[in-house]
Amino acid sequence: MKLRTSPVFVEGPMPLIAPAVMFLSLFFLVPLGYVVWMSLSQPVIGLQNFGRLLNSSLFASVLYSTFKTALLVTLLSLLFAYPLAYAAANGSKRFATFLLTVVALSFWTSYLVRTYAWMVILGNQGPVTALLSWLGWDPAPKILFTTFSATLAMTHALIPFMTMSLFAVMKRIDPLYVRAAENLGAHPLRAFVSVYLPLSAPGIVNGCTLVFITCLGFYVMPVLLGSPRDQMIAGIIGDQIEQTLDFGLGSAISIVLLALTLAVYAVYNRFFGLDRLWAGGDR
Amino acid sequence: MNARSLTLSNITKTYDGRHMAADDVSLDIKAGEFVSFLGPSGSGKTTTLMMIAGFQHPTSGEIRLGERAIDNLPPHKRNIGMVFQNYALFPHMTVADNVGFPLRMRGVAKQDKERRSREALAKVGLQGFEKRVPSELSGGQQQRVALARALVFEPDIILLDEPLGALDKALREHMQVELKRIHKDLGVTMVYVTHDQSEAMTMSDRIAVFNQGRIEQVGTPNEIYRAPKTRFVACFIGDSNLIEGSALGGGRFDTPVGIVEARSSQTDRNRRADLLLRPEMIRIAETSQGGRQPLKIDSTINYGDNLLVIGKLGSQAIRMRVPGADARRLEGVSECHVTWRAEDVHVIA
Amino acid sequence: MNVWIRSLAILIAAFVAAPMFIVIPMSFSSAASLAFPPPGYTLQNYVNFFSDPNWTQPLTNSLLIGLGTVCMTMLVAVPASFALVRHVFIGRTVFNLLIMLPMIVPTIVMAIGYYIYFGQLRLVQSYLGVILAHSCIALPMSTLILTAALKGFDRSVERAAMNLGASPFTTFRLITFPILRPAFTVAGLFAFIASFDEAVIGLFISGRDKATLPRQMFNAVRQEADPTISAASSFLFLLVLAGVCIWLAPQLVRRRTRLLGQTDGNGAAQPAAATS
Ligand SMILES: Nc1ncnc2c1ncn2[C@@H]1O[C@H](COP(=O)(O)OP(=O)(O)OP(=O)(O)O)[C@@H](O)[C@H]1O
Numbered sequence A: 001m002k003l004r005t006s007p008v009f010v011e012g013p014m015p016l017i018a019p020a021v022m023f024l025s026l027f028f029l030v031p032l033g034y035v036v037w038m039s040l041s042q043p044v045i046g047l048q049n050f051g052r053l054l055n056s057s058l059f060a061s062v063l064y065s066t067f068k069t070a071l072l073v074t075l076l077s078l079l080f081a082y083p084l085a086y087a088a089a090n091g092s093k094r095f096a097t098f099l100l101t102v103v104a105l106s107f108w109t110s111y112l113v114r115t116y117a118w119m120v121i122l123g124n125q126g127p128v129t130a131l132l133s134w135l136g137w138d139p140a141p142k143i144l145f146t147t148f149s150a151t152l153a154m155t156h157a158l159i160p161f162m163t164m165s166l167f168a169v170m171k172r173i174d175p176l177y178v179r180a181a182e183n184l185g186a187h188p189l190r191a192f193v194s195v196y197l198p199l200s201a202p203g204i205v206n207g208c209t210l211v212f213i214t215c216l217g218f219y220v221m222p223v224l225l226g227s228p229r230d231q232m233i234a235g236i237i238g239d240q241i242e243q244t245l246d247f248g249l250g251s252a253i254s255i256v257l258l259a260l261t262l263a264v265y266a267v268y269n270r271f272f273g274l275d276r277l278w279a280g281g282d283r
Numbered sequence B: 001m002n003a004r005s006l007t008l009s010n011i012t013k014t015y016d017g018r019h020m021a022a023d024d025v026s027l028d029i030k031a032g033e034f035v036s037f038l039g040p041s042g043s044g045k046t047t048t049l050m051m052i053a054g055f056q057h058p059t060s061g062e063i064r065l066g067e068r069a070i071d072n073l074p075p076h077k078r079n080i081g082m083v084f085q086n087y088a089l090f091p092h093m094t095v096a097d098n099v100g101f102p103l104r105m106r107g108v109a110k111q112d113k114e115r116r117s118r119e120a121l122a123k124v125g126l127q128g129f130e131k132r133v134p135s136e137l138s139g140g141q142q143q144r145v146a147l148a149r150a151l152v153f154e155p156d157i158i159l160l161d162e163p164l165g166a167l168d169k170a171l172r173e174h175m176q177v178e179l180k181r182i183h184k185d186l187g188v189t190m191v192y193v194t195h196d197q198s199e200a201m202t203m204s205d206r207i208a209v210f211n212q213g214r215i216e217q218v219g220t221p222n223e224i225y226r227a228p229k230t231r232f233v234a235c236f237i238g239d240s241n242l243i244e245g246s247a248l249g250g251g252r253f254d255t256p257v258g259i260v261e262a263r264s265s266q267t268d269r270n271r272r273a274d275l276l277l278r279p280e281m282i283r284i285a286e287t288s289q290g291g292r293q294p295l296k297i298d299s300t301i302n303y304g305d306n307l308l309v310i311g312k313l314g315s316q317a318i319r320m321r322v323p324g325a326d327a328r329r330l331e332g333v334s335e336c337h338v339t340w341r342a343e344d345v346h347v348i349a
Numbered sequence C: 001m002n003v004w005i006r007s008l009a010i011l012i013a014a015f016v017a018a019p020m021f022i023v024i025p026m027s028f029s030s031a032a033s034l035a036f037p038p039p040g041y042t043l044q045n046y047v048n049f050f051s052d053p054n055w056t057q058p059l060t061n062s063l064l065i066g067l068g069t070v071c072m073t074m075l076v077a078v079p080a081s082f083a084l085v086r087h088v089f090i091g092r093t094v095f096n097l098l099i100m101l102p103m104i105v106p107t108i109v110m111a112i113g114y115y116i117y118f119g120q121l122r123l124v125q126s127y128l129g130v131i132l133a134h135s136c137i138a139l140p141m142s143t144l145i146l147t148a149a150l151k152g153f154d155r156s157v158e159r160a161a162m163n164l165g166a167s168p169f170t171t172f173r174l175i176t177f178p179i180l181r182p183a184f185t186v187a188g189l190f191a192f193i194a195s196f197d198e199a200v201i202g203l204f205i206s207g208r209d210k211a212t213l214p215r216q217m218f219n220a221v222r223q224e225a226d227p228t229i230s231a232a233s234s235f236l237f238l239l240v241l242a243g244v245c246i247w248l249a250p251q252l253v254r255r256r257t258r259l260l261g262q263t264d265g266n267g268a269a270q271p272a273a274a275t276s
């Protein structure tokens, strides 16, 4: 009798669970395990790969610049996305549809297409260079393949993410709250800061977490648009696979990246609960 | 239509191993009978219905439909019609396809299927709605489609789980009449779940009163109302005064309101019993009856056609319903004498 | 709303949308370089994109891999989401986390894992390898979509079907699946796009033979030699543009009919009222 009271594992859901468990074990957990194993065993068993990273000032600067860029991109995209999401959540239906369409357009366009677009725009034969030299900045500075171009492109790429996270929360904020605050004598700006901003905070937290994490592991844009001397962490992992073929070191760097990512998730989970992150603020 | 009897023998059901959702439920439903399950929320009505339909398995006990034990039949082989509380119409199918669905499952030929669907829709007064989808129907119309769908394949028995719960009062009363008419026309066995006591009283041949997974009493509406077997039934159905007393023998009881006579064969002296006195059985009297004190009136509520008087008879709180014609006699009065007949006092053992 | 906020929102929207549109004029450029505005116009880039095996092969590969990923993902995600929504079992939370894990682990980390693991299984440069990897990537999102839809699914219609004589399988085929079809479609579409747009894993494990379109584009951007990339970009962008417009169209039409309904009294309510 006691046994039957606890949920039954064997009968019902087993055939439903089995495919996912088998599939993910074989094609996700095992390759992930390989990364861990390689980091500890290539070329010889031990922690020497991590030792190398610890002693490398180059790796320290890569970590630093990765964090700096990720933080900057997060803040910038929040700055751009907040008014966009606010207008979409509080504007007329038509205006909201227009803004959301623009966001969707950007969201669904491949990173590579956007990367290519930025190469044209920022390239030395592109419109921005032309504009600068027309304004008398001659010779125009090199924009492409700098940290600036990578940051700009990543910000542009992640604004849609941020907007959607914010919008999901903002569209559920009852405008009555703000009106009530104004009615009680608060200046509109004051009402916004003391009422709307705190209410939209879950969206800010969600959006920033998602964007920051995405940025930490971003490969395509930093590699193609960034400065080769100022790489981000994903870029140097790629280098280990493609150029130096040092899988031990590459795996060790991957483990560091994974640990950083998991740490951010863990902090989020500690305070808010992971299941909220992907559900757009609600459960 | 082929009506069948339904027998539940000692059914128990527990979802979690501790709490009993159905506790030793036994019930005999005769072929063609209309039986209501009445009880408060969470008392196990739906659970019992689900076990009859085959969506839940009894932890123990046996269910027989006609001569056949159906415990091991999966739901789709039981040939039981069911109307769900939210109707459960298939949103992606037209009314005709919804009603035709059970016939399609039984391999009925197309023309036959269409004819029978049309007839079933006619029975519930819904001709000409075949091409609509459920979202284009009103609540009452959806309810009829659900009913037609449960009738069309001539099931051995029809189960209805609070089918009128979502309708407004006027429509509900209209549908009650319709349902009774269909029951009479078809002579099919119906089990009807409700927590509306007046609905159960007006529609049923018999009522089974549920409480905490048990059947407290089964009987005709009259039996349930006049002679409830337990305090719970007495309180749950209708308005009541329950007076505690101890037996003096010869149908006389010593109570807080004095010596009360009751219709009772019970003679054991000193046994404690609850006496049920319905508020509408109490009447205003000109003089004190058998030396009884007058009723002190605390408050009155005017329902128009009757007046509810709330007061005290000695230390006993008493509710009394006075018909509109007599209500005038209580204007500006703070107490009055009351009387009742001995055969209106029911003893709950 | 405040006119300043409106203007600001429009400016930002312009910043979000405008850069991508530059790929359209570029795709007609006659120059091999990235010069903008283009010195002359030609259709050559499109001709190349649709005829040069260096581009047609990756496009075909990506389409095939995308379809494979949809099948593989749905095969795993559908049962998993039913288990998650409809069953309580030991280790449910762990199971849920396991399914979400591919969304948590950075793709570049998985890329190195697959590179080594599939190397040993001889799955590098094979359709199957890329499909398996992409299915892992697509699984979390597809499962999220399916579980959300399943949570809102009223199970009493399934019970009704069984009660009316449908076997469990028939119930799934005639009731559950048709009602949930939109969610299945969206989940499948997500899986396809996740695969079709995935660049990092494709870059490292698809190899020369089974190169995906993103891999080919990545290399073209990096080498700055092949102007066909402009046509590829423009093609993909126009596809998204069309998709977004198609998604938008029903909303516009709906609004349009609502407006009509307002102007001629009860126009919108007419069809329903006429037959009753
Ligand atoms: N699927 C289930 N899992 C666990 N417990 C359940 C389940 N369904 C019902 N119960 C429990 O069983 C008891 C009886 O529930 P049931 O639904 O039969 O009540 P009911 O009489 O139909 O009530 P209502 O009038 O509210 O519909 C309740 O305590 C309920 O919480």
Ligand SMILES: [Mg+2]
Pocket: B045, B046, B047
């Ligand atoms: Mg119920």
